Amino acid sequence: MNGKTFESSMRSRYFKQRLFFGAVRLSALVITLALLGILAYILDNGFRAVTWEFITQPPTDSMTKGGIMPAIVGTLYLTVGAILVALPLGVVSAIFLTEYAKQGALTRIIRIGVNCLAGVPSVVFGLFGLGFFVVFLKFGSSILAGALTLGILILPTIIGAAEEALKAVPQTFREASLALGVSKWNTIFRIVLPSALPGILTGAILGVGRAAGETAPIMFTAAAFFTAVLPKSIFDEVMALPYHIYVLATAGTHIEETRPLQYGTVLVLIALVLGIDLIAIIMRSMFRRNKRW
Amino acid sequence: MVTVEKDFIIRTKNVDFFYGAFRALSGITMNFEKNKVTALIGPSGCGKSTLLRLLNRMNDLIDGTRVEGEILFEGRNIYAPEVDPVEIRQRIGMVFQKPNPFPKSIFNNMTYAPKLAGIRDSGEINALVEESLKQAVLWDEVKDILAKSAMTLSGGQQQRLCIARALAMKPDVILMDEPTSALDPISTAKIEELIDTLKKHYTIIIVTHNMQQAARISEYTGFFYLGKVIEFNGTEKIFTNPDMKQTEDYITGRFG
Amino acid sequence: MKTRKNILTKRTEEIAIRNLFGFFAFLSVLLLGLILVFLFREGLPLFKQISVADFLFGTAWYPTYDPPEYGIWPLIVGSLVVTFFACLIAVPLGFLSAVYIAEIAPAGIKEILKSVIELLAGLPSVVLGFFGMVIVGPWLQETFDLPTGLNIANAAVMLAIMAIPTISSLSEDALYAVPREFKEASYALGATRYETIIRVVVPAALSGISTAVILGMARAIGETMVVLMVAGGAAAVPGGIFDAVRPMTASIAAEMGEAPFRSGHYHALFATGIVLFVITLAFNLIADTISNRFRETGSGTL
Known part of the structure; x- marks a missing residue:
């Protein structure tokens, strides 16, 4: 190969590289701008609607005025309920998968089950919640039914996060404890679990964020169009932020009139969900930095 | 009790060990004398650490392994179905290659296992901590910082803490898996000194890469090669006049 | 003792x-x-009431008429069409952004971009649906002079935003898992970074990337709120990308509230749920098989 053809071939090779890198950078830019665009637009429009009254008052004038306090409270109930269901179940499952299970058919089936559960569409969870909790177990449309449905929805997330956290605990910790004649259960409970706790909590928080933003699973299991009073028991229906947005934006005759309320509600929901995610992300990087092993 | 002139605390009889289909140890028969130091030497992958981890059933933790033959601890087969590995590990302690303190305070590292074994009285616990740390010649260095994290100690101190932690369980045997290979020469010397004092009360079985170390600290030495015991003899004999040609080749540095 | x-x-x-x-x-x-x-x-x-074939391939979805018709073919087509167009956007963007994060981006930007992807994944679907309704819809309507901006195109864009994080983060994991030795070997033979990425890294990560794409598609096909709010809701087989459709998920979510308990309509919506469940289950099992086979054989297909 003489110098000239080598040079021109290099030029065309680098040209391809520049083209490709350009496309790659552009895609990253597009994604970033999409996120920023959405956030900026919602922030800009929702900012004026969100006042102290908006957050602390119930809706008035057939939901064309007033605030969204019952929806905030309802979302909190549903979310807390979901995590109460999913966290213990998820952690126990993860402990079994990482600490007890041997490679084999059972583990394989459980893993496939968890993966498939993660892939079930949220509206199908809604149908299941309706068929099982609302109808079959006669919970009715209620906080209980909604929280259980959401809990199952986020279960795979929690299992995944907990498994990852448990796997990150050095094997030497387990060996050190077992070699001292400590039982397997005590080793898990007193050494492995505490070491994995930050990671598990981070996963739980991400699960909370996910649960707080879901609409379809609670549409038929828990969410009410409008409630004048706050729920008194777990068998009451509740308003919820995501469902409230959907209702205001699509139903009724005041869609244009209630735009400010819609923007405000969207902003509150985003602040809640992304705020929760951000806490988890920050927590995680903090724990990574302070890792003691 | 069998009448033998020596008191053997652990005896292995024709032990084979498999990782899946791979035979890691074959036909291991060894007697470990009480209150003596026995060193296991040999090139990497020869099975010496594997044998060590069989003696307190640590290999139970690895999936797909299988043990054949008998390992008798005080005359009882530790692999018999009714034996609880947890009890075996309480009586046969272990120190690992890399110091592995828990990310807890020094004090809690010491009390972790004794508390779980049922010692509740705080006076008794405190006495045990002090006694064990003194035995491990660490007391003077840490007595004022017991509440500090064990992770703040130096590598050599961490390893002595791990030894002290094992001593607090009052084991009969201490297994050491290359305990100084991650340490500097000064810390190594301290640990070797420590081993020398500990053998009055404990049986010590130590795996080491370092032949000088084996020669310095042990009464007996077993030479492993390719999953077999080539020669098991008094340390002095092994290093001055071994029975086997392979042993001589190894200790004179001709291979390994 | x-x-x-x-x-x-x-x-x-x-x-x-x-x-x-x-x-x-x-x-x-x-x-x-x-x-x-x-x-x-x-x-x-x-x-x-009706046969499975009439249900799956019937082209008329008039569940509230008398007599009602429960053909979900238009709904199935609606789901597939929006998913297809969403993937047309999300697969290149997700894949390329993963390449950027895993191979090209400097450390600082990489961290930021990973957070961006994570936050994007965290956006509630109802928020994206809302955004599609109030921004993308009117813009499409004006720009292309359409009767409605709530259509396949709108749904595809918003769904793509939902699927990008899945595709991007899973592809990135797959790219990361490629051993450094492969890349070094390629560089040492005089390949450029582009050639190394395209001919060594991506092929080695291909099964992971395929898994990512399949799971992204599963995510899109199962997504409810976005299509409920921006796909337009017409239960008819579409003729172009500016036509309105009614994907299965949207139909279930919109109609379950009005369907009388255990009426034919109610049962039909659950039956639609079965179809949806089976489709997504198949997607997940395929993804699982691919990633599992990869784990067993390594990157022997390189």
Whole structure:
């Protein structure tokens, strides 16, 4: 190969590289701008609607005025309920998968089950919640039914996060404890679990964020169009932020009139969900930095 | 009790060990004398650490392994179905290659296992901590910082803490898996000194890469090669006049 | 030495704990079965009224007419069409951004971009649906002079935003898992970074990337709120990308509230749920098989 053809071939090779890198950078830019665009637009429009009254008052004038306090409270109930269901179940499952299970058919089936559960569409969870909790177990449309449905929805997330956290605990910790004649259960409970706790909590928080933003699973299991009073028991229906947005934006005759309320509600929901995610992300990087092993 | 002139605390009889289909140890028969130091030497992958981890059933933790033959601890087969590995590990302690303190305070590292074994009285616990740390010649260095994290100690101190932690369980045997290979020469010397004092009360079985170390600290030495015991003899004999040609080749540095 | 009885109870305790944990771990599988059972329980009665073939391939979805018609073919087509166009956008963007994060971006930007992707994944679907309604819809309507901006194109864009994080983060994991030695070998032979990425890294990560794409598609096809709010809601087989459609998920979510309890309509919506469940289950099993086969054989296909 003489110098000239080598040079021109290099030029065309680098040209391809520049083209490709350009496309790659552009895609990253597009994604970033999409996120920023959405956030900026919602922030800009929702900012004026969100006042102290908006957050602390119930809706008035057939939901064309007033605030969204019952929806905030309802979302909190549903979310807390979901995590109460999913966290213990998820952690126990993860402990079994990482600490007890041997490679084999059972583990394989459980893993496939968890993966498939993660892939079930949220509206199908809604149908299941309706068929099982609302109808079959006669919970009715209620906080209980909604929280259980959401809990199952986020279960795979929690299992995944907990498994990852448990796997990150050095094997030497387990060996050190077992070699001292400590039982397997005590080793898990007193050494492995505490070491994995930050990671598990981070996963739980991400699960909370996910649960707080879901609409379809609670549409038929828990969410009410409008409630004048706050729920008194777990068998009451509740308003919820995501469902409230959907209702205001699509139903009724005041869609244009209630735009400010819609923007405000969207902003509150985003602040809640992304705020929760951000806490988890920050927590995680903090724990990574302070890792003691 | 069998009448033998020596008191053997652990005896292995024709032990084979498999990782899946791979035979890691074959036909291991060894007697470990009480209150003596026995060193296991040999090139990497020869099975010496594997044998060590069989003696307190640590290999139970690895999936797909299988043990054949008998390992008798005080005359009882530790692999018999009714034996609880947890009890075996309480009586046969272990120190690992890399110091592995828990990310807890020094004090809690010491009390972790004794508390779980049922010692509740705080006076008794405190006495045990002090006694064990003194035995491990660490007391003077840490007595004022017991509440500090064990992770703040130096590598050599961490390893002595791990030894002290094992001593607090009052084991009969201490297994050491290359305990100084991650340490500097000064810390190594301290640990070797420590081993020398500990053998009055404990049986010590130590795996080491370092032949000088084996020669310095042990009464007996077993030479492993390719999953077999080539020669098991008094340390002095092994290093001055071994029975086997392979042993001589190894200790004179001709291979390994 | 402790009494034998004490030791025995301790060991039974350990075994009991293990089995209890195993049971709870198995609960995920049980739940999956339970979901199927209850979908069938509420969905199967429909097939006393119409045949499975009429249900799946019937082109008329008039569940509230008298007599009602329960053909979900337009809904299935609606789901597939929006998913297809969403993937047309999300696969290149997700894949390329993963390449950027895994191979090209400097450390600082990489961290930021990973957070961006994570936050994007965290955006509630109802928020994206809302955004599609109030911004993308009117813009499409004006720009292309359409009767409505709520259509396939709108749904595809918003769905793509939902699928990008899945595709991007899973592809990135796959790219990361490619051993450094491969890249070094390629560089040492005089390949450029581009050539190394395209001919060595991406092929080695291909099964992971395929898994990512399949799971992204599953995410898009199962997504509800976005298509409910921006796909336009017409239960007809579309003729172009500016036509409105009514994907299966949207139909279930929109109509379940009005369907009388255990009416034909109610059963038909559950039966639609079965179809949806089976499709996404198939996607997930395929993804699982691909990633599992990869784990066993390594990157022998390179």
